[in-house]
Amino acid sequence: MLAGVEITTWHLDQQAASDIRAATPPATPMTLTRVELPSPELNRYLYAGVGGDWFWLDRLSWSWQQWYDWLDRPGVETWLATVRGTPIGYVELDGHREGEVELAYFGLLPAFVGQGFGGHLLTVALQRAWSLAERWPQLQPVRRVWVHTCTLDGPAALKNYQARGMKLYRTETEEADLPAESPGAWPGANRPPRLGPA
Template sequence: MTGDTARVLAIADGYHDLPPGKLASVVTYLEATRPLPAAPGPAPDGLSLRRLGAGDAELYRDVYRRVGARWLWVSRLSAPLSDIEAVLADPGVEAHALMRDGRAEGLLELDFRQPGEAELVYFGVTDSLIGSGAGRWMMARALEIAWSRPIRRFWLHTCTLDHPGAVAFYRRAGLVPYKLAVEVIDDPRAAGALPADIRPDLPPPA
């Protein structure tokens, strides 16, 4: 997930082939402009949230990879550890790992650096927890943390490269879609940032 601004382009109706080495997705932006009623309740057995700080950059990158590689998350994999340390040390950022049996199995990252807003920058659990209720609990905690700050808006965006149930999941949490965009990116598999055999549902990297 990245920023809330994009260039407005006139795209003609119809199909448009992409150059080799490129991927495209449709991005859905969702928001809440008032606190949502969901309460986190007790954590599922064996799960807890751990606040991450600058000393947790390696742990952060490990769980980021295990949660996000199949959805082609790549920006923090290629970033120097010093950049991740700086993000985690920033008082305007709050990142948490979802812990089970001493291992991080989920990630949520909130960015409060825009006054009055909370952006859910990264959110997800590893394959072992998908469908377990852990994501619903972690989302309720994310909303609770966000609205404990003096914000007027909670927002995020997801895309068609993410989990196919992502938009429905966020809507069940109470968020409302408000904008669509098209994103074109370099295929991280083509550049070697991720293995070439990830996402066999997509054409192989050029």
């Protein structure tokens, strides 16, 4: 256990869809598909696979029912990024606050980091966040999209959010106790070799 690790958290938002600054699409086509049926198994796989190297710990102990109840709410959406039918990353949108959408979770599986997918995935994720109320007519129109990232996330995360037009509005620093090592995708998993598309 590492005690008293200093963690800086950055809070960013957008006030209008016109604030999005689109990234150049990657050379290899990527598809983003909405997962329309709640799937605890899929979301837990994505959460552990994307966040395993970055100390995403909060949901690892969730039961199947906790996952299902979270996903089966109006305004909560999972968007799955694939290349040639292979999952490469995802975004989870949380629109349960009136007029706001949080990018609750966002990222790529380790083998696909650094290949130009992240900026494009975030561009499309922000577009989907701003249009969320069109898919959930019981919700208020979206007035704000926000996210937070921290020093435990990937080193390119903050720059990517800012490059896509999100603006920093608050910074916080706190201490936390962490395991000596990040959990990885599953117990005993090694970081995979770079498996980019052919």
